[in-house]
Amino acid sequence: MKEKTLVVMAAGMGSRFGGLKQIEPVGPNGEFIIDYSVYDALRAGFTKVVFVIKKDLYDVFSHTIGKRLEKKIKVCYAFQEIDNIPIKKYLANRRNKPWGTVQAVLSARPYVLGDFVVINADDFYGYDSYVKASSFLDNNYAANTYACITFPYQVTSSLFGSVKRAVCFLREDNILKLVESSMTTYNDYVLAVPLNGDKAFKMELNHPVSVNMFAFKNNFFQYLDDYFRRFLENDDEFVLNNEALLPDVIKERLETGEIVLKNLVSDGIWLGMTYKDDLNGLKNKIGEMVKKGDYPSELWK
Numbered sequence: 001m002k003e004k005t006l007v008v009m010a011a012g013m014g015s016r017f018g019g020l021k022q023i024e025p026v027g028p029n030g031e032f033i034i035d036y037s038v039y040d041a042l043r044a045g046f047t048k049v050v051f052v053i054k055k056d057l058y059d060v061f062s063h064t065i066g067k068r069l070e071k072k073i074k075v076c077y078a079f080q081e082i083d084n085i086p087i088k089k090y091l092a093n094r095r096n097k098p099w100g101t102v103q104a105v106l107s108a109r110p111y112v113l114g115d116f117v118v119i120n121a122d123d124f125y126g127y128d129s130y131v132k133a134s135s136f137l138d139n140n141y142a143a144n145t146y147a148c149i150t151f152p153y154q155v156t157s158s159l160f161g162s163v164k165r166a167v168c169f170l171r172e173d174n175i176l177k178l179v180e181s182s183m184t185t186y187n188d189y190v191l192a193v194p195l196n197g198d199k200a201f202k203m204e205l206n207h208p209v210s211v212n213m214f215a216f217k218n219n220f221f222q223y224l225d226d227y228f229r230r231f232l233e234n235d236d237e238f239v240l241n242n243e244a245l246l247p248d249v250i251k252e253r254l255e256t257g258e259i260v261l262k263n264l265v266s267d268g269i270w271l272g273m274t275y276k277d278d279l280n281g282l283k284n285k286i287g288e289m290v291k292k293g294d295y296p297s298e299l300w301k
Helices: 033-043 055-069 089-094 101-107 127-139 220-232 236-240 246-256 278-292
Strands: 004-009 048-053 074-079 115-120 145-152 163-171 174-185 190-194 201-203 208-216 260-265
Touching (some): 033 127, 101 246, 115 127, 127 145, 127 208, 127 260
Parallel strands (some): 004 048
Antiparallel strands (some): 115 208, 174 260, 190 201
């Protein structure tokens, strides 16, 4: 069996949530969302998990979820540190947070030997998402063809405020463009405000969006490395006030025609914690799935 790795981006602090969402207990026995993500990935055929974290979170990760998982799947830790940049290292002293999701995935590169899937630590994507991603990696042999696992926007919205999502524009089953946007729900439509300053636009509630779950061949690292270096070559003020984002790398390469991005629509349940008020609803949903038998009460027993 070839190695398939789950890369979990877990270095963010969750400012709108108000704390470390990655290690917020949500399951009946104190499980984190990450527990359910790895459980689903393991069932879908993944053989390794890499947690991208801040170095000062290593102890809490290794003694909680790491300890629970180490007998079930190969576990590695990659550190996303502010000073871990290839050029302009002097800027690290003027930056107070990591450089974005491009740096996060690049941090995992030494531990990823084959193809891989990237997810957010604080998002619950559901078993079907991992099955579709795993099948894609097993059966798609085109070198520069990758996949995004998408959901209808309304599945990923929050009752408590706007959310940031990448709006997907499609042609058949190919994604032609991703537009990172701040999105607000109204009665029968969504208002998307692109983060790049472009004009706001309306869209339907069931429009497909990305929530940072991508299936990549190993060669995608070359695009990440090239983009991150060019990002850092901008003037210092721009670099210090912006992040290098994964969807922007994809958007750039889609525009040049160098890559193909397949749209894999998940039939799974997506759950997230954008705001603290989302927590109770998420716990209730997971409790319902445990009662139905979708997940065992003691996940790693």
